[in-house]
Amino acid sequence: EAGVTQFPSHSVIEKGQTVTLRCDPISGHDNLYWYRRVMGKEIKFLLHFVKESKQDESGMPNNRFLAERTGGTYSTLKVQPAELEDSGVYFCASSSYRRGRLGYTFGSGTRLTVV
């Protein structure tokens, strides 16, 4: 079974530019989550999709962040325009059951550097 795939693995962009991160969850996993780790801080929740619907987006920092999940399959997280404080590692995770009852599968993350 393929794991959770994230693309790109690294991205370096200038302040003010736009970046789109992609996550391909495990096939058949309805639940998809985005998390972020800013340097020196703990990993923090961004949002949760159930299929194509946003179930909880309370962790999204501001309206420069836009997440979508097309047809309940892969998801994208767009940052527009990027700011320096957006630098960090963005993780995607998926699960087949709610609330991680049988555990989560995390991707390797996208390391975003805004310069």
Place this chain on the structure above:
Amino acid sequence: KQEVTQIPAALSVPEGENLVLNCSFTDSAIYNLQWFRQDPGKGLTSLLLIQSSQREQTSGRLNASLDKSSGRSTLYIAASQPGDSATYLCASIQQGGSEKLVFGKGTKLTVNP
């Protein structure tokens, strides 16, 4: 608001030693608590999940305990090996329907041959 703290931030031990990693949380109304492992440049690997009604879970050389009343969880690693070197993270999900994992900052473990 739940806060999860992990102490120590880093730990270095000789191979073969038994060790304990600590995790504390401020809100005892948790749904479950999970321990993850993260290797450099890799994603998080789920190690153990303890439901709120459980006291402990075991997998191989790993044993995780949960004491909600004191707001603590521990991860015990027996007979540590260099391959155990990684960052260990604990995270909780609260009761009430939320799906958010609330993470600690992690403990970076180095097991020296």
